[in-house]
Amino acid sequence: MSGYRYGEYRDGPDPLAPPYDVRAALDEMGDAILAGASPLDALRDLLRRGLPGAPGRRGLDELLRQVRERRRELRERGRLDGTLERARALLDKAIGLERAELFPDPSDDARMREAELDALPSDTAEAIRRLSGYDWRSAAARQTFEELRDLLRREVLDAQFRGMRDALANADPQAMERVRQMLSELNEMLDRDARGEHTQADFDRFMEKYGDLFPERPRNLEELVDMLARRAAAARRLLASLTPEQRAELQALMEQTLEQAGIAEQMRGLGERLYARRPDLAWDTPERMTGDRPLGMADATTALQELADLAELETALRQDYPGARLDDIDEAAVRRALGRSAVDDLEVLKRIERELEEQGYLRRRRGKLELTPKAVRRLGETALRRVFSSLDSGRRGDHEQHDAGAAGELTGASRPWRFGDEQPIDVVRTVVNAVRRGGLGPADGTGGRAVRLAVDDFEVAETERRTAAAVCLLVDLSYSMALRGTWAAAKQTALALHTLVTTKFPQDAVQIIGFSNYARVLQPDELAGLDWDMVQGTNLHHALLIAGRHLDRHPDFEPVVLIVTDGEPTAHLMRNGRYWFEWPPSKETLELTLAEVDKMTRRRATLNIFMLAADERLKAFVDEVARRNGGRVFSPSAERLGEYVVSDFLRARTRRR
Structure with missing residues (x-):
C-alpha cells in the first residue's frame, strides 16, 4: 500500500479550523x-x-x-547611485586598458589617441558619447566599453519595465528590435483606449506577442497601465532622490542610452501617457535611502516602487x-x-x-x-456572566437561580395543563392519564407497547407562587462618574441587572432610570451606547419621582429600589418643570429629595444605595436616607459594583419569595 504523510496545511487558512465566534x-x-x-x-x-x-x-x-x-x-x-558608480568604474577600466595598449607604441597616432583620452570630460554621459565613435586599439578595452553600454541599456530599460534586464541579457539586435515594436504597439493601444476604441481582444493579442516581457502577467490594460505607471513613477523618484549633480549625470546617461537604442521618442511618449492616466502617483517625491551598498538603477527603482506601495x-x-x-x-x-x-x-x-x-x-x-437590540442583549448576558463569575461560591448562595421564572418550589400537587403554563410537566401523572384513557398502542416485537398522549392527558406540577417585584435601578449619569472612572462599571451593572430580571424573573417589572440635571427612563437598547452627561447637577429628586410612578403602576408588586451614585443631590425639579442646580446643595434640594425618600418608605420600598465615592457630604446624606428609610448603604469599588447590586437584588428576591 502507498504511504501517506501528514503536515501543516499551508495553502491559506485551515479549512478544518472551527469558524470564529x-x-x-x-x-x-x-x-x-x-x-x-x-x-x-x-x-x-x-x-x-x-x-x-x-x-x-x-x-x-x-x-x-x-x-x-x-x-x-x-x-x-543600499544607495541609489549604484549605476553611476558602476558606469564610472567600467569607463575608467576601459580607458585604463586602452592607455596600457597605447603606452608602448611610440607612434604619433598613439600620442594623438592619448591626447583624445586626456581631453574626455569628467561627466560620465558626455565621455561615453564621445567614445561611441572611438576606434579602440585594445580588444579588452572595446569589450569593457561594450559591457558598459550593455549595462546601461539593460538597467535603463529594466527601470521602466521590470524583467527587461533578463530579456536583454544577451546583446541581441533582434531583441532590441522586438522591444521597439512592443513600445510602438503599446503606445498605439493606449491611444486607441483614449479614443474609446480599445477592446479586451486587442490586449489579449498584445500579451500573446509580448507577454514574456511582462512577468507580472497583467490581465487587462488597466492592470498593465497601473503596473507601468508605478514603475515609471519610481524611476522618477529615483532621479529626484539623487543630488543635482548625480541627477543630471544619470539623466544624461538614460537619454543617451535610449537614443542609441532608437527608442527615446517612444519612451518619452509612453511616459507622458502614463503620467496623464495616473497623476495621483508620487512622481517626483524624493526618498531617503540610508544603506551603504550601491544599488543598480533597476534594483533601486524596484526598492522605491516597493517603498511607495508600502x-x-x-x-x-x-x-x-x-x-x-x-x-x-x-x-x-x-x-x-x-x-x-x-x-x-x-x-x-x-x-x-x-x-x-x-x-x-x-x-x-x-x-x-x-x-442592534440583539447585540445589547448579548452585552447584557456577558455583563451578567462576568458578575456571577466574580461572586464567591457559597458566600452569598447559589446565584444561578435554576428555579428562576414563574415557577417556585414544588408543592407535591398537580393540575391539568393550561395554555401558557410555565410549571414543569408531571410526567408520571401525564402517562397514567393516557393509560387510563386507553391510549395504549399494540404490542411491538419486543413485548413493549407505545403510549399515545393527548393534550388532555398533560398535567403540570404545582409550585409555590412567587411574588412579582417592581424593580427600579437609579444610575447617576453626571460628569463626575466619567471623571472617577466609574461610568463603564455603572453601565455594565445596569445591563447585567436588566438582563437578570428579564431572563430569570420575567414576571418582574424593571425600569432603569438615569439622572443628572434631569432624570429619564433608559430603554435597554440605549444602555450600551449611553454616554455620561456633561452638565451640572445630580437630580436624585427627579429620579425618585419617576421611580415612584413606576412603583405606583404596580401596586401589588414588591418594590425594589437600588441607587448608584457618586455624589450628593445638587439639583431638584421645580414646579415649572425646570431643574435648579446649586452647589453646595441648597436646603430646598435636600428637603425635596428627602421628601421623596419618605414617600418611598410609605410605599414599603427599601432604598439600597451604592456609594462610589468617599465624599463626606455624600456619606452624611446617604446615612440620613438609611436612617429614614431603613435601607442599606454599600461602598463597593467600581470593579465590584455589579457584584454588589446583583447580589443585593437576589437577596431581596429570595427573601420575598
Whole structure:
C-alpha cells in the first residue's frame, strides 16, 4: 500500500479550523462601548488589536508594525547611485586598458589617441558619447566599453519595465528590435483606449506577442497601465532622490542610452501617457535611502516602487481617514509585502466585520454604525456572566437561580395543563392519564407497547407562587462618574441587572432610570451606547419621582429600589418643570429629595444605595436616607459594583419569595 504523510496545511487558512465566534468579538467591543466608545471606534480598536481567542492571528497594528519594519529594511538596503558608480568604474577600466595598449607604441597616432583620452570630460554621459565613435586599439578595452553600454541599456530599460534586464541579457539586435515594436504597439493601444476604441481582444493579442516581457502577467490594460505607471513613477523618484549633480549625470546617461537604442521618442511618449492616466502617483517625491551598498538603477527603482506601495499600504492599514473600511486594503499589496499568511489574517478581520453585520449585531443607519437590540442583549448576558463569575461560591448562595421564572418550589400537587403554563410537566401523572384513557398502542416485537398522549392527558406540577417585584435601578449619569472612572462599571451593572430580571424573573417589572440635571427612563437598547452627561447637577429628586410612578403602576408588586451614585443631590425639579442646580446643595434640594425618600418608605420600598465615592457630604446624606428609610448603604469599588447590586437584588428576591 502507498504511504501517506501528514503536515501543516499551508495553502491559506485551515479549512478544518472551527469558524470564529463573532460573539466573542462583540464581547471585546462591549468593553470599549461600555467605557464610552462608539460602536465604530470599538470595532476599529478590535481590528487594530486583533481577535481574542485566535492565536497567531494578527491585528492591523501588528500588520502595520511589520510594514513599517519592511520599509526600514528597504531604506537600509543600499544607495541609489549604484549605476553611476558602476558606469564610472567600467569607463575608467576601459580607458585604463586602452592607455596600457597605447603606452608602448611610440607612434604619433598613439600620442594623438592619448591626447583624445586626456581631453574626455569628467561627466560620465558626455565621455561615453564621445567614445561611441572611438576606434579602440585594445580588444579588452572595446569589450569593457561594450559591457558598459550593455549595462546601461539593460538597467535603463529594466527601470521602466521590470524583467527587461533578463530579456536583454544577451546583446541581441533582434531583441532590441522586438522591444521597439512592443513600445510602438503599446503606445498605439493606449491611444486607441483614449479614443474609446480599445477592446479586451486587442490586449489579449498584445500579451500573446509580448507577454514574456511582462512577468507580472497583467490581465487587462488597466492592470498593465497601473503596473507601468508605478514603475515609471519610481524611476522618477529615483532621479529626484539623487543630488543635482548625480541627477543630471544619470539623466544624461538614460537619454543617451535610449537614443542609441532608437527608442527615446517612444519612451518619452509612453511616459507622458502614463503620467496623464495616473497623476495621483508620487512622481517626483524624493526618498531617503540610508544603506551603504550601491544599488543598480533597476534594483533601486524596484526598492522605491516597493517603498511607495508600502506607504500606500501603511495608510490603508492605519484606517484613520473618514469612511475607512477594511475593503480599502489591497490584498495583493499585503501579499507582496508580508506574504500569504498576512492575507489570511486580513481576511479573518474582514470576515468578522462582515459577520457582525450579517448576523445582526451591528447595523449601519445613515452612515453611522449602531448596535442592534440583539447585540445589547448579548452585552447584557456577558455583563451578567462576568458578575456571577466574580461572586464567591457559597458566600452569598447559589446565584444561578435554576428555579428562576414563574415557577417556585414544588408543592407535591398537580393540575391539568393550561395554555401558557410555565410549571414543569408531571410526567408520571401525564402517562397514567393516557393509560387510563386507553391510549395504549399494540404490542411491538419486543413485548413493549407505545403510549399515545393527548393534550388532555398533560398535567403540570404545582409550585409555590412567587411574588412579582417592581424593580427600579437609579444610575447617576453626571460628569463626575466619567471623571472617577466609574461610568463603564455603572453601565455594565445596569445591563447585567436588566438582563437578570428579564431572563430569570420575567414576571418582574424593571425600569432603569438615569439622572443628572434631569432624570429619564433608559430603554435597554440605549444602555450600551449611553454616554455620561456633561452638565451640572445630580437630580436624585427627579429620579425618585419617576421611580415612584413606576412603583405606583404596580401596586401589588414588591418594590425594589437600588441607587448608584457618586455624589450628593445638587439639583431638584421645580414646579415649572425646570431643574435648579446649586452647589453646595441648597436646603430646598435636600428637603425635596428627602421628601421623596419618605414617600418611598410609605410605599414599603427599601432604598439600597451604592456609594462610589468617599465624599463626606455624600456619606452624611446617604446615612440620613438609611436612617429614614431603613435601607442599606454599600461602598463597593467600581470593579465590584455589579457584584454588589446583583447580589443585593437576589437577596431581596429570595427573601420575598
